[in-house]
Every structure is written in C-alpha cells, then in structure tokens.
Amino acid sequence: MTKYYLGLDIGSSSIKAAIVEKDTGKSIGVVQEPKEEMGMFAQKNGWAEQEPNDWWLHICNAIKSLKKQYNINSNQIKGVGISYQMHGLVLIDKDGNPLRKSIIWCDSRAVETGNKAFSEIGEDKCSTQLLNSPANFTASKLKWVKDNEPEIYNKVYKFMLPGDYIAYKFSNTINTTISGLSEGIFWDFKNDTLATFLLEHYGIDAALVPEIVDTFGVQGLVDEKGALESGLAVETPILYRAGDQPNNALSLNVFNPGEVAATGGTSGVVYAVTDSLSAKESSRVNNFAHVNYRKEKAINIGKLLCINGAGIQYRWLLNNLAVSSYEEMNNLASQIPVGSDGVCLIPFGNGAERMLNNKEIGTRIVNMNLNNHHKGHMCRAALEGIAFSFVYGMEILTSDGIKPTVIRAGNDNLFRSEIFANTVATLIEQEIEIYNTTGAIGAARAANLHKGDFKSFGKVIMDNDHVMTFMPFKDKKPYIEAYNNWKKELELIVHK
Structure with a gap:
C-alpha cells in the first residue's frame, strides 16, 4: 500500500492541496478549492479580511476531492505539511473559536501603528533586533485590535497566524514556530527570543503568544473532531508549517x-x-x-x-x-x-x-x-x-x-x-534554474524533513522538477x- 504526504497551501484567493509519495517525493496530484476565487471582506478602503473557518471548509473539501480523485484512503496519508499566507492575524477565545475575521496580509490598517512604533522604539533598535520595522505586520495588527476593538481584545486567549489556526483545527493543539513569529515581527534576533520589548511597547500580554515548536517535527496529531471534518485518520501527524514565501523558497x-x-x-x-x-x-x-x-x-x-x-x-x-x-x-x-x-x-x-x-x-x-x-x-x-x-x-x-x-x-x-x-x-x-513545482507540493515534501535529510530533499526536487537553466x-x-x-x-x- 503506497504511503503519501499531504501538502496544503492556504492562499488568499484559493486553497491548494497536493499529494506526494512519501518515499520518493513524486507529485501525484494537486487540487484547488474553491473553483472560483475566495472573497475578501473590505469594510473600509485598505482593509482586507477573511473568515478563518472558510479556509478550513475549503481544506476539508480539497482533501476529500484528492482522496476520491486518486483513490487514496485516510490511512495512506502519513503526514501533513502546511504553507500559508503570511502576516495574517487570527484571534481565538478560550474555547478556540475565532473572535473576529482574520486581518490578512494585504490589509493596511496598521501602517500608522507600526510606523509610530518604529519611531518611538527607535530605528536602530528595530533594525538590529527585529531586523524590520514593525510596519503593517501581525504585531501591529494585534495592537490595532487592542486600540480599536477592546471588547474583542479582552476575550483573546491566543493570537495565531493563518497556518497556526489550520494546524489547530486538525489537532486541537495551539502552537506556532520561530519562523512564523518572525514574519509577524514578534522575534528578537539579537537575543534569540520573543521580542518582549515590542510586546511591552504595544501593551500586549506575552501569555497571548502560542507555544513555540520546531518548523519540522511533530507539531500536533489529528484528533477525532479534526479527523471527522477533514477525512484524515486520527493521529496523522502535522510535520511542517511555514509562511508562503519561505515555503516557496523551500519548494x-x-x-x-x-x-x-x-x-x-x-x-x-x-x-x-x-x-x-x-x-x-x-x-x-x-x-x-x-x-x-x-x-x-x-x-x-x-x-x-x-x-x-x-x-x-x-x-x-x-x-x-x-x-x-x-x-x-x-x-x-x-x-x-x-x-x-x-x-x-x-x-x-x-x-x-x-x-x-x-x-x-x-x-x-x-x-x-x-x-x-x-x-x-x-x-x-x-x-x-x-x-x-x-x-x-x-x-x-x-x-x-x-x-x-x-x-x-x-x-x-x-x-x-x-x-x-x-x-x-x-x-x-x-x-537561473527553472523548476516545475508549487507551494503545496513543497509543503507535502517538507513533511519528510522532520528526519533532517535536506540533501535527499534537494535531490527529489532536481530529479522531479528541473525544467531548464538559463x-x-x-x-x-x-x-x-x-x-x-x-x-x-x-x-x-x-x-x-
């Protein structure tokens, strides 16, 4: 019985799901859900929001479609890799329910918040410790919610990035990665720790930060509810998670x-x-x-x-x-x-x-x-x-x-x-080397990197995907x- 890894790429226009052979990394198939583009909510100019549970619905549909199309059963899928739209903000209450729509990457409401912090904290400190301006990233979006929607902020149990939320829906386990925190501008590179000085500047409680796990490794196991909704087997491990641009590089x-x-x-x-x-x-x-x-x-x-x-x-x-x-x-x-x-x-x-x-x-x-x-x-x-x-x-x-x-x-x-x-x-x-691959295929293959064999991973890409070199x-x-x-x-x- 052939074994597979599942890769998910959560974009703002669609969800792509890919199946690759576990042992060879060979791509078997990719599906997209929904067939039309996902919508965005824009209550004001410059705003962009999506319902996190819409992503989950389309993911569940994509998995069912893949299984049916390629005649694969749940027990053949041995791990999941997740790529996701970067810089989004998902807020959940203590029961794990979203408190509002996700403020996604292209929403620009927090530009002034981030620019003000850059000026007040100091350009030098931001550049040497955050390696970025706080700008319009996830931390600044969270501060915007704190300032403008205090009734929601006061109910927040944890904040998440889009990929963290999907991993949670599969596993009922809340965690994130250093790579993910850094894309939200929550990471202090100089001290190699959470950027507590930025959290303190924004008045954000560090308890809202999820537990940190490795980018490659068992980040959670599909629980009974996740299995029932997604069609994966109970205890299927989530083995990888990254934002779409780092994941594109990995691919x-x-x-x-x-x-x-x-x-x-x-x-x-x-x-x-x-x-x-x-x-x-x-x-x-x-x-x-x-x-x-x-x-x-x-x-x-x-x-x-x-x-x-x-x-x-x-x-x-x-x-x-x-x-x-x-x-x-x-x-x-x-x-x-x-x-x-x-x-x-x-x-x-x-x-x-x-x-x-x-x-x-x-x-x-x-x-x-x-x-x-x-x-x-x-x-x-x-x-x-x-x-x-x-x-x-x-x-x-x-x-x-x-x-x-x-x-x-x-x-x-x-x-x-x-x-x-x-x-x-x-x-x-x-x-310039050209490869025929996608983020979803890369995420599926990355599920195998929990073993740490980067050399074999690169060989799979060269053997399967190389088109030409300019x-x-x-x-x-x-x-x-x-x-x-x-x-x-x-x-x-x-x-x-």
Missing part, C-alpha cells in the same frame, strides 16, 4: 546562504537566504527566520524583497494591445533588439513600491517615437522593464549583504519568457547599456 531547494528564490507572478518576489544580520535596508527589505533558521547561531535569515509592479504590467498589455496571447507578445518582442530601440517602460503601476521607499510612481513609457516604434517595442520594453526591476531589487539585496550564488524560480508566467529570464541572468551574472550571455554590453538607460529614467522619476 525550490533554497536553504543556504547565497541561494535565491524568485517568483514572477502578478507581483514579483526575490527571497534570498543569508547568514548576515545586516538590516540596513530594513525599510525596503523584510527579514524573516527562514524555515531552517538555527536559533543558537541566528543564521539562515530570509531577506524578502517584493516588486508590486511585475506580471500585472504584461497582463495589462495583453488586455489592451491588439494581441491575442502571451506567446504572440513574446514573438513580437523577440524581433526587437536588446534595449527596445531606446523605449523604456517603468512597470510600477500596482500601488506603492516598498523597494522605492513606498513611492507610488505608476507606469511610465518613455522615449516612444510614434513614427518608428510599434507594439513589438512595447512588448520588449515591458519584459525588459520588469526584468530590470528585478535586477534593481537584487542590487538592493546585494548592498544589504546578499552574495547570490544561484537563482531558482518556479515555471510561472514571467520566467517562461526567454527575454525576461535571459535579461535577469545576464545582468546579475548568475544562472545561463548568462557572454556579451553583456547591450544589456548593461539598456539597464543603465532604464535606471537613469527611473531615478529621474524617483528623485524629482
């Missing part, structure tokens, strides 16, 4: 200093592992304990840089140019030389850009000649502009102590484009020239 076999995971979807993310506690870019780059963070040595920090205006730019062109597909756009772009004959596209049209110090500069098209340039130039300039923004982000990370040795990326929209991937690889002078071109000159032109245009806008 791409990114664990060691110098290894970088990149994501090129609607927004772009560059997530680099380092053993440096440098946080000089703490206002532009976030620093979290990676999944293999070692407490006693304070190493394996994940530096996360987000680029809001990435794939959304190319999608906008698809919807508004006279083109029928991304393939057509890529073909048009491939007929135009490097540098798009001088056309530059600044792709930041998806709100404020943290890496540009939260400026909202919008999308700009510059140097367009209406006699000589056409939609092919627009397509090339768009791909190059997004690639250049990734390179610009890598320069910020390099200035903050990152020494990249390899970049690994999922086989998603932007990295399917040779122009995009070749431009990035050539300018940063690093190979090598830097030897002739870098046209790429450097095009990038410098683009950067000059960007800095004229940023510094005006």
Whole structure:
C-alpha cells in the first residue's frame, strides 16, 4: 500500500492541496478549492479580511476531492505539511473559536501603528533586533485590535497566524514556530527570543503568544473532531508549517546562504537566504527566520524583497494591445533588439513600491517615437522593464549583504519568457534554474524533513522538477547599456 504526504497551501484567493509519495517525493496530484476565487471582506478602503473557518471548509473539501480523485484512503496519508499566507492575524477565545475575521496580509490598517512604533522604539533598535520595522505586520495588527476593538481584545486567549489556526483545527493543539513569529515581527534576533520589548511597547500580554515548536517535527496529531471534518485518520501527524514565501523558497531547494528564490507572478518576489544580520535596508527589505533558521547561531535569515509592479504590467498589455496571447507578445518582442530601440517602460503601476521607499510612481513609457516604434517595442520594453526591476531589487539585496550564488524560480508566467529570464541572468551574472513545482507540493515534501535529510530533499526536487537553466550571455554590453538607460529614467522619476 503506497504511503503519501499531504501538502496544503492556504492562499488568499484559493486553497491548494497536493499529494506526494512519501518515499520518493513524486507529485501525484494537486487540487484547488474553491473553483472560483475566495472573497475578501473590505469594510473600509485598505482593509482586507477573511473568515478563518472558510479556509478550513475549503481544506476539508480539497482533501476529500484528492482522496476520491486518486483513490487514496485516510490511512495512506502519513503526514501533513502546511504553507500559508503570511502576516495574517487570527484571534481565538478560550474555547478556540475565532473572535473576529482574520486581518490578512494585504490589509493596511496598521501602517500608522507600526510606523509610530518604529519611531518611538527607535530605528536602530528595530533594525538590529527585529531586523524590520514593525510596519503593517501581525504585531501591529494585534495592537490595532487592542486600540480599536477592546471588547474583542479582552476575550483573546491566543493570537495565531493563518497556518497556526489550520494546524489547530486538525489537532486541537495551539502552537506556532520561530519562523512564523518572525514574519509577524514578534522575534528578537539579537537575543534569540520573543521580542518582549515590542510586546511591552504595544501593551500586549506575552501569555497571548502560542507555544513555540520546531518548523519540522511533530507539531500536533489529528484528533477525532479534526479527523471527522477533514477525512484524515486520527493521529496523522502535522510535520511542517511555514509562511508562503519561505515555503516557496523551500519548494525550490533554497536553504543556504547565497541561494535565491524568485517568483514572477502578478507581483514579483526575490527571497534570498543569508547568514548576515545586516538590516540596513530594513525599510525596503523584510527579514524573516527562514524555515531552517538555527536559533543558537541566528543564521539562515530570509531577506524578502517584493516588486508590486511585475506580471500585472504584461497582463495589462495583453488586455489592451491588439494581441491575442502571451506567446504572440513574446514573438513580437523577440524581433526587437536588446534595449527596445531606446523605449523604456517603468512597470510600477500596482500601488506603492516598498523597494522605492513606498513611492507610488505608476507606469511610465518613455522615449516612444510614434513614427518608428510599434507594439513589438512595447512588448520588449515591458519584459525588459520588469526584468530590470528585478535586477534593481537584487542590487538592493546585494548592498544589504546578499552574495547570490544561484537563482531558482518556479515555471510561472514571467520566467517562461526567454527575454525576461535571459535579461535577469545576464545582468546579475548568475544562472537561473527553472523548476516545475508549487507551494503545496513543497509543503507535502517538507513533511519528510522532520528526519533532517535536506540533501535527499534537494535531490527529489532536481530529479522531479528541473525544467531548464538559463545561463548568462557572454556579451553583456547591450544589456548593461539598456539597464543603465532604464535606471537613469527611473531615478529621474524617483528623485524629482
């Protein structure tokens, strides 16, 4: 009888569930629930909330769907790994019931709370101990509830991150991880302990913090209620839990200093592992304990840089140019030389850009000649502009102590484009390895890491998922020239 691990990826738009073979790590199948996107509640502009029990409902449906589709029974599933949307806040009472909807990652109500704390505690202390500004993260959201909803706050038994809540629904066991606490800005890296000074500043009782368990290991066992609702067997262990970006890095076999995971979807993310506690870019780059963070040595920090205006730019062109597909756009772009004959596209049209110090500069098209340039130039300039923004982000990370040795990326929209991937690889002078994997598959495989065999884990990814590798071109000159032109245009806008 084949044995399997189950992986869950709790996003804000859907839940993905994956089954992999326990012994080989081979992916068997992935399902998504609900079929349409999950909704968000936005009582005011800038707010975003979801019902935690909606996540649980969709997870239970996804597990039933997987079991039926692949003819798997409960006893064949030998462990669960959980990936989840980062920075969310779930509050429960002493009976384990949510006291309000979850305030999720993209909710911006606590920005002022975090900025005020950054100023009052001191930028230096926040940067050296939290490695971040408290900003709009989970701790600041909890403080917002304390200040604005005291009747709810007074009933809080524990706060949780989204993945903690789902683990609790399976097991009736309340706990969290150091990696999770760090993403909520509850961890003091300098002293390797809970950030009690931030809790005290916010007036938050440390008793609200769940028990801390290891990222890999038995975090809880499915109880009778969890088994009845989910369809898993009683005593199935929960063996892994991490936020979606650290988990995405894990899915791409990114664990060691110098290894970088990149994501090129609607927004772009560059997530680099380092053993440096440098946080000089703490206002532009976030620093979290990676999944293999070692407490006693304070190493394996994940530096996360987000680029809001990435794939959304190319999608906008698809919807508004006279083109029928991304393939057509890529073909048009491939007929135009490097540098798009001088056309530059600044792709930041998806709100404020943290890496540009939260400026909202919008999308700009510059140097367009209406006699000589056409939609092919627009397509090339768009791909190059997004690639250049990734390179610009890598320069910020390099200035903050990152020494990249390899970049690994999922086989998603932007990295399917040779122009995009070749431009990035050539300018940063690093190979880009492309893998066909997902967060849910990574979380399922990570259930096997409680044994501590990271080498075999990486081999499973190489053997099963490697698609191709983009090598830097030897002739870098046209790429450097095009990038410098683009950067000059960007800095004229940023510094005006």
